[in-house]
Amino acid sequence: MNTGLWITVSTGGLIGFLLVLSFFLKKFGGYAPGWRIRCAACNAHRPAAEAGIVRVAAMGTKHTIAGCPSCGKVGHAIIERDPGEPATIESGTNAPPQQ
Ligand SMILES: [Zn+2]
DSSP: OOHHHHHHHHHHHHHHHHHHHHHHHHHHOSSOTTEEEEETTTOOEEEHHHHTOOSOGGGTOOEEEEEOTTTOOEEEEEEEEOOSOOOSSOOOTTOOOOO
């Protein structure tokens, strides 16, 4: 059996997948319009795009670890559908403008 070749092909496939993924992230911004991230500690929330959250929610992961500008804690944060409420956290100064 040519195990070495199989490993090479597998790794190449993974790298190819990551390249395609990064291409789509660049093309479409990589953020999550219509989603928000909510701090589990203080319930403050902000758009996921402003938080720089990659659209992991679309892949089924709805929880992440994030720093909260509102209460200053780094911990459990929930990624959820944005019901359209105004964000309770001001945009960060380093947040890229969203068009
Ligand atoms: Zn918080």
